[in-house]
Amino acid sequence: MADLDLLLINPPGKMEIYQNLGAGLAAVEPPVWAGLLAEHARMKGFSVALLDAEAEGLTHEQTAAKAAQLDAALTLFVVYGQQPSASTQCMPGARKSATAFRAQSDRPVAMMGTHCAALPERTLREEPVDFVFTGEGPATLDALLAHLVYGHGSLDSVPGLVRWQDGDVVAAAPSSNVADLDAVLPRQALDILDMTKYRAHNWHAFNDLAHRENYASLQTSLGCSFKCSFCCINAPFGGPGMRYWSVDTVMAQIDEMVTKYGVRHIKIPDEMFVLNRRHVSDLCDALIERDYGLNFWAYARIDTLHPELLGKLKKAGFNWLCLGIESGSKHVRDGVTKGRFGNVDIADAVSRTRDHGISVLGNYIFGLPDDTMDSMRETLDLALELNTEWANFYCAMAYPGSALHIQAKAAGLPLPEDPGGPGWIGYSQHSYDCMPLPTEALAAEQVLAFRDQAFIDYFDRADYQKMVGETFGEDAAQNVRDMLKMTLPRRHHKEPGWMTRLQPEPV
Numbered sequence: 001m002a003d004l005d006l007l008l009i010n011p012p013g014k015m016e017i018y019q020n021l022g023a024g025l026a027a028v029e030p031p032v033w034a035g036l037l038a039e040h041a042r043m044k045g046f047s048v049a050l051l052d053a054e055a056e057g058l059t060h061e062q063t064a065a066k067a068a069q070l071d072a073a074l075t076l077f078v079v080y081g082q083q084p085s086a087s088t089q090c091m092p093g094a095r096k097s098a099t100a101f102r103a104q105s106d107r108p109v110a111m112m113g114t115h116c117a118a119l120p121e122r123t124l125r126e127e128p129v130d131f132v133f134t135g136e137g138p139a140t141l142d143a144l145l146a147h148l149v150y151g152h153g154s155l156d157s158v159p160g161l162v163r164w165q166d167g168d169v170v171a172a173a174p175s176s177n178v179a180d181l182d183a184v185l186p187r188q189a190l191d192i193l194d195m196t197k198y199r200a201h202n203w204h205a206f207n208d209l210a211h212r213e214n215y216a217s218l219q220t221s222l223g224c225s226f227k228c229s230f231c232c233i234n235a236p237f238g239g240p241g242m243r244y245w246s247v248d249t250v251m252a253q254i255d256e257m258v259t260k261y262g263v264r265h266i267k268i269p270d271e272m273f274v275l276n277r278r279h280v281s282d283l284c285d286a287l288i289e290r291d292y293g294l295n296f297w298a299y300a301r302i303d304t305l306h307p308e309l310l311g312k313l314k315k316a317g318f319n320w321l322c323l324g325i326e327s328g329s330k331h332v333r334d335g336v337t338k339g340r341f342g343n344v345d346i347a348d349a350v351s352r353t354r355d356h357g358i359s360v361l362g363n364y365i366f367g368l369p370d371d372t373m374d375s376m377r378e379t380l381d382l383a384l385e386l387n388t389e390w391a392n393f394y395c396a397m398a399y400p401g402s403a404l405h406i407q408a409k410a411a412g413l414p415l416p417e418d419p420g421g422p423g424w425i426g427y428s429q430h431s432y433d434c435m436p437l438p439t440e441a442l443a444a445e446q447v448l449a450f451r452d453q454a455f456i457d458y459f460d461r462a463d464y465q466k467m468v469g470e471t472f473g474e475d476a477a478q479n480v481r482d483m484l485k486m487t488l489p490r491r492h493h494k495e496p497g498w499m500t501r502l503q504p505e506p507v
Contacts, residue, residue, distance in 0.1 A: 002107070005046040005149050006141075007072035008034045011079065012053045012063060013093025017428045020486055027082060027201040028055050029217050032269065033113075033137075034078040035188030040138050042189065046145055050189060053097065055197035060093070064100030072107060073148045076141070077129070079113030082269075086232070087114040088399055089428035095127055102128045108148060112137055115424070117236040118401025120162040121169050132162040136222075136236050138184055139175035177237055181222065182249045188218065190261060200265040202479055203361070203390040204297055204320060206472035209479055216257045217267040220250050220283065224271040230365065232401030233271045242272070247282045251290070258292050265295045274300035274321065277309060284309075284316035295319050297361070302349045310356040320389075321353055322361040328382035329375040332368050350386050359389035359471070366454065367396035367436050367447035369404070376447075380454045387464060389471060393454050395436030395447050397427050408437060414444070414502040421502055422491070433491050435499055444499040445492050452488065460484050 010031035018026050031052055038050045049070055053063040067075055079094045080087045090113070098109060112133035116123045120134045133140045140160040146152040155163060160175035178184045199212040221244045223237045234240050257263035274280055287294070297320035305321075313321070325346055327333050350360050364383055366376045383391055398408040398415060408415060414435075416426025422433030436451075438444045458464065459480055469477035492498060 002071055002073040002149075003047075004049055004070050004072040005074070005145060006038075006041050006048045007067055007070050007075045008038050008048065008050045009063065009067060009075065009077050009097065010034050010050075010052045010054050011077055011090070011094040011097040012058055012060060013090050014054055016093060016425060016431060017081070017089050018430045019432060019488055021430055021488070025202050025483060025486075027204070027215065027267070028197060028199045029082050029215070029267065030055075030188065030190070030193060030195070030198055031078060031080070032188060032217050032219060033080050035190065035193065036185045037076075037078065037137055037141060038189035038192060039187050040185055041141060041145065043186075044142060044145070046149065048189070048192070050192045052193055052197070055194070060096040060100050063097045064104055067097075067101050068104035071105065074145060075101065075105075075107060075109050077109070077111045079111060079115060086397075086399055086427070087116075088424050089431065091115055091123075091127075091424040098128045110144070112140075114232055114235050115400055118232055118399075118405075121171060124162050124164070124169055130163060133160055134162060134171070134236075135160040135175045135238070136178055138178055174238060178222075178243070181243055181245045185245075186249055187253050187256070190216075190256065195261040195263070200267075200295075202483070204265055204267070204295065206359075206389070206468070206476040206479070207295070207319075209475050212265070214262050214264040215266070216261070216263045217269055218250065218253050218257070219270055220245055220268060220273065220279070221270045221276075225275070226272065227403070229403035229407070230368065230396055230399070231271075232399040232405070235401030242276070244276065244279055247279075247286050250283060251286045254287070254292075254294075255290070258290075258294070264293070266297075268296060268298035271299060272301060273298040274304045274309070274313070277304075277306065280309060281312060284312040284318075287316035288312070293317065297322060299324070302346055305349050305353055307352060307356075310353060310358060314356045314358050318358060320359045320361055322363060322392075323350065323353075323388075324363045325382070325386075326363065326365045326379075327368060327371070327375065328364075328379035329370075332370045332375050332379075346382070347386065350388060354388075360386075361390040361392065362386060362388040363392045363394065364454075365394045365396050366451045367439055367442065367444075369396070369407075369437075369439055371396070371439050371447075372441040373446070373450070376442075376450050376454075380450075380457065383454075383458055384461075387467060389468065391458055393451050393458070394429050395434065395451050396439075397429070398437050399427060404437070413437060414499065418502060430488060432489050438499075438503070445497065448490065448492060448499075452490070456484065 109129045110131035143158040162171045198215040200215040205212040294317040296318040300321045398405040416435045426435035
């Protein structure tokens with residue numbers, strides 16, 4: 001019998017995913033979902049350890065050695081990215097660590113995450129694991145641990161489990177989604193993490209770059225009500241919809257973060273935080289009453305930014321809102337079910353947010369299905385005009401679990417996982433092998449080249465750097481200039497046309 005019932009692993013992969021940006025600019029974020037599952041398993045009476053190999057700076061071999069030494073009845077790789085809707089790029093790192101662990105231990109191994117939920121049977125065939133979880137995890141984990149630790153039940157009775165049986169893949173019926181988040185997943189097990197290892201994004205701490213530590217992340221809801229075709233957020237949940245933790249439960253976790261661990265910077269990774277006005281308003285009221293002086297950032301939609309709510313958000317410590325603007329072209333947005341607001345409304349919403357003292361992080365995507373060079377330029381022009389305090393520029397990716405992935409497969413478009421492609425790491429926006437989707441009008445190389453140049457065009461402007469300096473201080477402006485000295489090596493620079501060569505010949 002094993003001394004430890006469950007080992008949860010957040011595998012390393014930052015340097016592959018972010019390349020040189022991972023060393024200092026990117027956040028190091030506590031593994032929220034692994035932390036929630038750790039606490040859940042402890043509540044069920046199981047002994048639990050959590051190895052955050054990413055935060056510990058471990059190699060794949062060191063991760064495997066530590067895991068083998070702990071010798072748990074079940075080792076579970078929890079594979080999520082810092083964006084909950086994009087875990088595919090984390091799979092190569094998880095595979096390397098799991099492969100190294102396999103060489104040192106014959107204990108059962110499982111894997112879960114958004115990618116696993118989107119492609120469970122393929123994941124089992126490809127990865128060196130015994131089990132794959134298809135849904136959220138708690139019910140699957142309960143039944144599997146009961147079987148492995150106590151001999152209760154059979155593997156056939158474990159909901160949401162994909163496994164091998166007599167050389168064939170067997171998939172159980174999905175587990176039900178958690179109905180009562182407060183009861184089942186009340187908190188992250190922060191006490192089994194080294195909370196000194198985490199740091200905020202550079203922009204999140206522009207006001208105090210010397211103190212990016214004291215950072216944490218917590219969710220106040222699960223899922224998303226929308227069905228944007230480029231997003232896979234709802235793969236583990238079986239479809240659109242939202243469930244919420246109560247304000248009391250959220251505040252209990254924040255109280256612990258602040259009073260026990262000295263947390264000051266907090267990310268709310270909810271896919272759509274500023275949506276349910278009552279939920280947000282009540283949480284803000286509780287935060288205002290505590291008056292902790294926290295520095296939050298969260299996601300919002302352009303069409304949910306009501307003036308009264310913005311004032312309350314700022315007073316509660318929400319100094320940043322990330323707005324999914326995506327494209328400057330309404331035609332392109334409509335093509336991915338992202339429409340409902342025009343450019344004038346975008347500018348007004350951004351201005352209204354900033355008027356309340358909240359900084360804006362604009363998210364933009366190049367290479368959406370209806371994009372042309374002109375429409376991508378329209379998107380960049382909008383970004384330059386808005387001149388928000390930060391901007392993320394992405395390429396359109398057909399993430400597994402998204403409608404865009406299904407459409408791309410049906411159209412025979414080249415994908416990173418295809419023969420000759422770079423594999424799952426090609427879905428990483430910042431990787432050497434980044435491989436976005438082509439459009440009818442644009443080759444994948446054109447999309448990626450435009451994105452990389454757009455990043456420089458945006459941040460290497462006197463107007464932008466002046467605004468950052470006046471808003472946050474000269475240290476922040478210098479941080480931007482230092483960032484611009486770092487270049488992202490790309491395979492398409494060394495091998496022009498390699499993505500295009502993967503395009504199948506017309507029939």
